[in-house]
Amino acid sequence: MNQQVARVHQQVRYDVSLLTDHDIYLFREGSHVRLHNKLGSHLMEIEGQRGTLFSVWAPNAREVSVIGDFNDWEQGRHPLAPRHDSSGIWEGFIPGLDHGTLYKYYLLSSNNDYGAEKGDPFARYWEEPPRTASVVWDDRHEWHDRKWMAERAEKNKLDAPMSVYELHLGSWRRVPEEGNRYLTYRELAEQLVEYVVWMGYTHVEMMPVTEHPFYGSWGYQCTGYFAPTSRYGAPEDFAFLIDRLHQAGIGVILDWVPSHFPSDLHGLSYFDGTYTFEHMDPKRGYHPEWKSYIFNFGRHEVRAFLLSSALFWLEKYHVDALRVDAVASMLYLDYARNEGEWIPNPHGGHEDLDAIHFIRQLNEAVYRDHPDTQVIAEESTAWPMVSRPTYLGGLGFGMKWNMGWMHDTLDYFANDPVYRKYHHNQLTFSIWYAFNENFVLPISHDEVVYGKGSLIRKMPGDDWQKFANLRLLFGYMWAHPGKKLVFMGCEFGQWSEWDHESSLEWHSTQLTPHGGVQHWMRDLNHFYRDTPALYEKDFEQAGFEWVDFHDWEDSVISFIRKDKNGGTVLVVCNMTPVVRHNYVVGVDETGYWKEVLNSDAEVYGGSGIGNLGGAETSPVGAQGRYHSLNITLPPLGVLYFKRD
Structure with a gap:
């Protein structure tokens, strides 16, 4: 067994890294936004040898090793080495470890005798719970959403519909x-x-x-x-x-x-035997309502x-x-x-x-x-x-x-x-x-x-x-x-x-x-x-206009929504089960207003009360407007009207 352990130790290479000096600078500054491309487990081929490069941040660890089903989960057989830049990152390339390898890190703390098996904070794949190992994974997918990606700025902008x-x-x-x-x-x-x-x-x-x-x-x-x-x-x-x-x-x-x-x-808590990702003081680092740990946002590496x-x-x-x-x-x-x-x-x-x-x-x-x-x-x-x-x-x-x-x-x-x-x-x-x-x-x-x-x-x-x-x-x-x-x-x-x-x-x-x-x-x-x-003016006062919000006695509200080109929708809500006939709503535009939606329609399970498709304006002013509609409000119903 001792000979086997010695042979395995020789297999770990410490001359391989994805991290540059600039990466370390950004990491320490708390501004690195793509650490997942540098830390964690990464499949690669070095001088004809396919294997996995491991990198983990454990600044207060005394020893870090990779354990898994490939070494009977025995600590120390595949040790990682600390970088010489005081970043707290441990690295090592292990030949022969391929896609699908189960692994964890075993960490011994430099501050005490604490030792624990930890999942990889940057793992791309984990065993299905309740199992807790990380998995070396080559997660490739050939995307076919080029059209969406080219157009999604229009789909996600603030004046786009979002349901x-x-x-x-x-x-x-x-x-x-x-x-x-x-x-x-x-x-x-x-x-x-x-x-x-x-x-x-x-x-x-x-x-x-x-x-x-x-x-x-x-x-x-x-x-x-x-x-x-x-x-x-x-x-x-x-x-x-x-x-x-x-x-x-x-x-x-x-x-x-x-x-x-x-x-x-197996998670982030007390990661290297110290409060690595969380605050030390429970008044800052522990959430009493959710019984979980709070990230230390003041630590650059955590950010x-x-x-x-x-x-x-x-x-x-x-x-x-x-x-x-x-x-x-x-x-x-x-x-x-x-x-x-x-x-x-x-x-x-x-x-x-x-x-x-x-x-x-x-x-x-x-x-x-x-x-x-x-x-x-x-x-x-x-x-x-x-x-x-x-x-x-x-x-x-x-x-x-x-x-x-x-x-x-x-x-x-x-x-x-x-x-x-x-x-x-x-x-x-x-x-x-x-x-x-x-x-x-x-x-x-x-x-x-x-x-x-x-x-x-x-x-x-x-x-x-x-x-x-x-x-x-x-x-x-x-x-x-x-x-x-x-x-x-x-x-x-x-x-x-x-x-x-x-x-x-x-x-x-x-x-x-x-x-x-x-x-x-x-x-x-x-x-x-x-x-x-x-939706176009969801976040602008100019996109909304009350017709009447004072009718508290009848529990009815009416308002208009507007788009950027002058289009409007009139909305009337009756919050009671009382049918209201001859209800007058003021409008600015004359002509026929089509009832485009009625929540009381029979097809929706309603009673079918409405306005037979719409209503014509009358030259009678109401609610400060020069014209009005005389409509029937269905019970517990909302009506949408558009100028036809």
Whole structure:
């Protein structure tokens, strides 16, 4: 055995590296955005010998070795050597290790006797959980989305339509005949793509696909920041899914979690026997609400790690946008903490200055290198200028989730219609700040879990009224300024709360009320995409104009959306189940106004009350306008009119 160990030691070569002096400089500075091309495991051929080059950052390690099934997981048999530039990076080329090799790093700390087996922070592929080894992988995919990539700047710009279908890949659809298993990436590439195109969405947003040990975390506690989860297939299978979405004209948004990471032993926590990626003090480094570790954004190498992860998904997998999770938890030192449980910044404030610097650096890097993509913030507070450029003092995001609109709207719709007139301001208040940021209107997974109930169950009344309310909600939402996002299952009024262990209730779409909502959502999406007035000026006050927001007694609102060329859409919402005949709405343009959408149409499961296709203007002024329409408002209904 001793002779074998000695022979193996000789096999490791230390004269091979992908890192240049400039790479080390950028790494130490915290501005390297492509570390994935330098660190991790890389297949290559050196002097006729094919093997794998390993590089790992472990600045406080005493010894680092590669272990795997190729050496019986025995530490010390394939040691790496530290670079001589004090970067803390360990390297070594091991001949004979090829595609598919399982491996980990075994690290002994220089500060204590701590030793642990760690997965590769830069691994491109991991074993399927609960197994935890990294995998040497040659993840090649021949892309066929050239047309999409050439045109996606137009698809992702701020004045383009954006109707987003948020989904969890593992529970969108299951295969009950095979033990209720997940669909694979390649199966999703057929079934999901077909459905999203049919429904008319412009983008899909995938809850985190970065590798994560605990399925029940939905991907928000991830360990593999450079690897799509192996639960649904290999990396090239994930690329195939994105490729097919792009070929079908659908953009891809990924949830990305740079705020925190789990405490699993094989992951980033206490990586080299010290607090490498996280803060030492739990008042800075531990998240009490999520029981996870917080990245040390003040450490240059950590920022470079996260910046590289962001750019990796955009470049390697052609992702069109990143939705950055839990931005508020990054911005505030006292987030989810009581007095005495947090450390103020040097100025005595509760803002995390290191995190702010990282966020701005992230957005500057993304928009510098990929101006045809977007970075979207899930930020739940009133932090100013989240979606404004950094050179103006903003955080630099392209868009921000409008959590205030979401909470106010769902609270309003939860009221019995008889009481809605007392909460009218919840419906109208959002316009006062609608143009302060570039907002996305989200009805996300967070609203249909943990006992909150499904979206349809939030609606009051009997079953007919619940479905009418849901159609009304979507109709109001699709007309309101801001991009749109809705979580899977909501689009057809699934009764059950979302369960990540189960498929959506697809059978219910065969029933009239559910199928009606689905049909309504489909028509909304297609009309929205074809109607510039509903999206071109989403972020401009000039794109929206109230007709009447004062009719709190009847719980009716009416407003106009405008495009850049003078086109308009008139929207009237009746928030009660009372049919309102001879309701007068002021307009500026004379002639016939066509009723282009009616949420109460029988085809959607409604009562069929409407205006027989439209209405002619009358020379009678109303609401400060010279002309008016005399129309019938259906119960719990929304009407869209266009000048014919």
